[in-house]
Amino acid sequence: MAVAAHPGVAMTNLARHLESKFLFKILMPFFKRMAQDSAMGALPQIRASVDPEVKGGEYYGPDGRKEYKGFPVLVTSNEASHNLQDATNLWEESVKLTGVNIDI
Numbered sequence: 255m256a257v258a259a260h261p262g263v264a265m266t267n268l269a270r271h272l273e274s275k276f277l278f279k280i281l282m283p284f285f286k287r288m289a290q291d292s293a294m295g296a297l298p299q300i301r302a303s304v305d306p307e308v309k310g311g312e313y314y315g316p317d318g319r320k321e322y323k324g325f326p327v328l329v330t331s332n333e334a335s336h337n338l339q340d341a342t343n344l345w346e347e348s349v350k351l352t353g354v355n356i357d358i
Contacts, residue, residue: 255308255309255310256310256311257302257303257308257309257310257311257312257313257314258302258312258313258314258331258335259298259299259301259302259313259314259315259326260298260313260314260315260321260329261295261296261298261299261315261316262290262294262295262298262315262316262318262321262322262323262324263285263288263289263290263295263322263323264289264290264291264292264294264295264296264323265286265289265290265291265292265295266292266295288322288323289322289323290316290322290323290324294316294323294324294325295323297316297325297326298314298315298316298326299314300326301314301326302314302326312328313328313329313330313331313335314326314327314328314329315327315329
């Protein structure tokens with residue numbers, strides 16, 4: 255089953271290399287107001303992987319404004335995520351890289 259999830263805006267160490275940059279220092283107070291901690295950011299991925307009600311093709315993210323933060327809910331993915339040619343290309347590349355081919 256393929257399910258997707260996004261963390262919203264979560265405070266992690268991914269931008270640690272930017273901490274010394276001037277613009278980062280200026281924007282950090284604003285970023286902190288709209289971000290959630292990393293534990294909350296992990297919840298959509300956890301729900302997508304363990305919730306027995308999850309169905310293939312669903313997409314989970316935070317329930318807050320603009321999906322920046324909040325508890326995990328079913329959300330709508332963007333139009334580009336439904337591009338069948340891109341999906342086919344991704345599947346074929348995944349088969350090449352993993353050597354696993356499962357008929358769908």
